[in-house]
Amino acid sequence: MKYAISAATGNFGQTAVKNLVDAVGAENVVAIVRNEEKGKQLLPAGIEIRQADYGDEAAVEKALAGVDKLLFISSQPGGAVTRADQHKNVVEAAKNAGVGYVAYTSFPKASESDNWLAADHKLTEKLLKESGLKHSFLRNNWYLENEMTFLAPGPANRLYWANNFAGWAPESEYAAAAVKVLTSDDPKEVYEFSGPKRSYQDLAAALNVATGEAAAKQVSQDEYVKALEGLGLDHDTAAMYAAFQQPIDDGSLTEESSDLEEVLGGLTPLDQAIKELLAK
Numbered sequence: 001m002k003y004a005i006s007a008a009t010g011n012f013g014q015t016a017v018k019n020l021v022d023a024v025g026a027e028n029v030v031a032i033v034r035n036e037e038k039g040k041q042l043l044p045a046g047i048e049i050r051q052a053d054y055g056d057e058a059a060v061e062k063a064l065a066g067v068d069k070l071l072f073i074s075s076q077p078g079g080a081v082t083r084a085d086q087h088k089n090v091v092e093a094a095k096n097a098g099v100g101y102v103a104y105t106s107f108p109k110a111s112e113s114d115n116w117l118a119a120d121h122k123l124t125e126k127l128l129k130e131s132g133l134k135h136s137f138l139r140n141n142w143y144l145e146n147e148m149t150f151l152a153p154g155p156a157n158r159l160y161w162a163n164n165f166a167g168w169a170p171e172s173e174y175a176a177a178a179v180k181v182l183t184s185d186d187p188k189e190v191y192e193f194s195g196p197k198r199s200y201q202d203l204a205a206a207l208n209v210a211t212g213e214a215a216a217k218q219v220s221q222d223e224y225v226k227a228l229e230g231l232g233l234d235h236d237t238a239a240m241y242a243a244f245q246q247p248i249d250d251g252s253l254t255e256e257s258s259d260l261e262e263v264l265g266g267l268t269p270l271d272q273a274i275k276e277l278l279a280k
Contacts, residue, residue, distance in 0.1 A: 001024070001028060001068050001069070002028055002030060002066055002067050002068050002069075003020055003024055003028055003029055003030065003067070003068065003069050003070075003071075003182060003183070004029075004030040004031070004032055004050075004063075004064060004067040004069070004070045004071070004099075005017050005020060005029070005030070005031055005032065005070075005071040005073065006032040006052075006054075006060075006063075006070065006071065006072055006073055006090065007032070007033075007034075007054075007073040007074075007075060008031035008032060008033050008039065008043060008049075008073075009031075009033050009034070009035065009038050009039055009042050009043065010073065011145075011171060012073055012105070012171055012174070012175050012178075013031075013073055013175075014042055014043065015171065015172050015175035015176070016071060016073070016175040016176075016178055016179050017029065017031055017043050017044060017047065018044060019175060019176050019179040020071075020179045020182070020183070021044050021046070021047060023179060023183050024183060026044060026045070026046030026047045027046065029047040029048070030047065030048045030049075030050055030063075030067060031043050031047050031048070031049050031050070032050050032051075032052050032060070032063045032064075033049060033050070033051060033052075034051070034052070034053050035051070036049055036051045039051075050062075050063040051063070054075050054081070054086035054087070054089055054090055055079070055080065055081035055085070055086055055089065056089070057089035057090075057092055057093050058093075060089055060090055060093035060094075061092075061093035061096050061097050063093075064093055064094055064097035064099055065097055067097065067099050068099070068100045068101070069099070069100060069101045069102075069103070069182055069183075070094055070099050070101070070102045070103070071103050071105075071178055071179070071182050072090055072094070072102050072103065072104045072105070073105050074087065074104070074105045074106070074120070074121065074124070075087070077120065083120045084119075084120050084123055084124075087120060087123065087124040087127065088123075088127060091124065091127040091128055091131050091133070092131075094131070094133060095131045095132070095133055099133065100134060101133070101134045101135065101136075101182075101187075102128060102133050102134070102135045102136075103135070103136045103138055103178060103181050103182045103187070104124060104125070104128060104135060104136070104137055104138065105138050105140055105174075105178065106121040106124070106125060106137045106138060106139045106140070107121040107122075107139060107140070107252075108139050108140070108141050108167075108192060108194065108252060108253055108255055109139065109192070109252070109255075110122050110125055110137065110139055111125060113252055114250075114252075115246075115247050115250060115252040117247055117252075118252070121139075125137050135189065136181055136187045136188060136189055136190070136191060137189065137190045137191065138174075138177070138178050138181060138191050138193055139190065139191060139192050139193060140174045140193050140194075141166060141167035141168070141169070141192075141193060141194035141195065141253055141255055141260075142166040142167060142168050142169075142247075142248070142253050143168070143169070143170070143171040143174065144168045144169060144170050144171070144270075144273055144274065144277055145170070145171050145277065146168075146244060147168065147203065148277075149228075149241060150200070150203065150207075150216075151203075151207060151274060151277065151278060152278075153211075153213065153278075158204065158213070158215055158216045158217060159216070159217055159218075159219050159223075159224055159227050160200040160216060160217075160218055160219075160224070160245060161218065161219055161220060161221045161223070161224040161242065161245055161249070162200065162245035162246070162248040162249035163199075163218075163248075163249055164199070164248050164249055164250070164251050164253070164254055165197045165198055165199050165248065165251075165253065165254045165255075166197075166198065166247075166248045166253040166254075167193075167194025167195045167196065167197060167198070167253060167255045167257075167260075168195050168198060168203065168270065169193075169194070169195035169260060169267060169268075169273070170268060170273045170276070170277065173195075173260065173264060173267060173268065174193055174260070176264060177191070177193055177259075177260055177263045177264055180263045180264065181263065191259045191260075191263065192255055192257035192259050193257070193259055193260040193263075194253075194255035194257050194259070194260055195260065195267060195270070196267075196270075197254060197255060197256060198270070200216055200218070200248075201216060202270075203216070203270070204216035206269075206270040206271040206274055207271070207274055209271035210271040210272070210274040210275040210278070211274070211275070211278065221242055221245075224242050224245075225238045225239050225242045226238075228241055228242065
């Protein structure tokens with residue numbers, strides 16, 4: 001059985017590759033990367049590294065030759081080739097290469113979400129359904145790493161503007177769960193991967209347990225942008241960081257699923273996860 005992970009040099013990909021090597025052995029793992037030298041530097045010895053960019057369908061198809069199962073890690077938006085077109089290329093390449101199964105990292109409730117971040121994921125899920133490929137959708141909620149501004153030392157950082165909830169969990173746990181699904185004999189079609197439903201006040205309480213720092217304060221979105229500018233960010237960058245809370249505010253990340261906990265057999269307590277993240 002040959003397993004492949006695409007976009008393997010990102011943080012998620014590196015963690016997934018390490019977990020996969022532990023699960024099936026390096027000789028059964030293929031890492032698909034844009035930069036082969038970077039892949040050799042960052043990824044475990046003994047695996048096969050193949051070069052391909054999502055923008056090049058033929059290269060992706062070649063990289064998938066002989067692959068039985070693929071962990072298809074979604075790309076970042078904003079490239080020279082749109083993410084929608086990149087993902088179309090990967091689905092088509094997987095189909096033409098005869099890949100037996102694809103696990104795709106998607107967005108919470110992607111098929112019904114109106115959030116702008118869900119659009120490309122909704123399309124990709126549709127393409128996979130129509131392709132005839134056996135597949136699973138790994139609908140990942142919010143990585144704890146997305147909140148480094150909030151978690152970093154200093155009370156000036158302890159601001160937020162969004163109402164509602166998110167299912168924060170460490171990125172490493174989402175990656176470990178992806179590998180569990182990839183190597184499963186009978187995976188489900190949809191996994192709503194999420195930590196327990198929590199608010200920013202809940203996050204602050206866990207931070208207080210981890211570090212003794214709390215006192216989170218809710219402000220308006222405009223006030224939040226101005227606070228980030230006060231920390232040295234230019235306006236456009238501050239506005240971009242502020243926008244990261246929008247999926248929380250509109251309810252896109254409010255989740256009651258226990259899929260992540262069930263697949264992993266338990267989750268790291270949030271205060272412990274925060275402590276480990278800040279120690280890196």
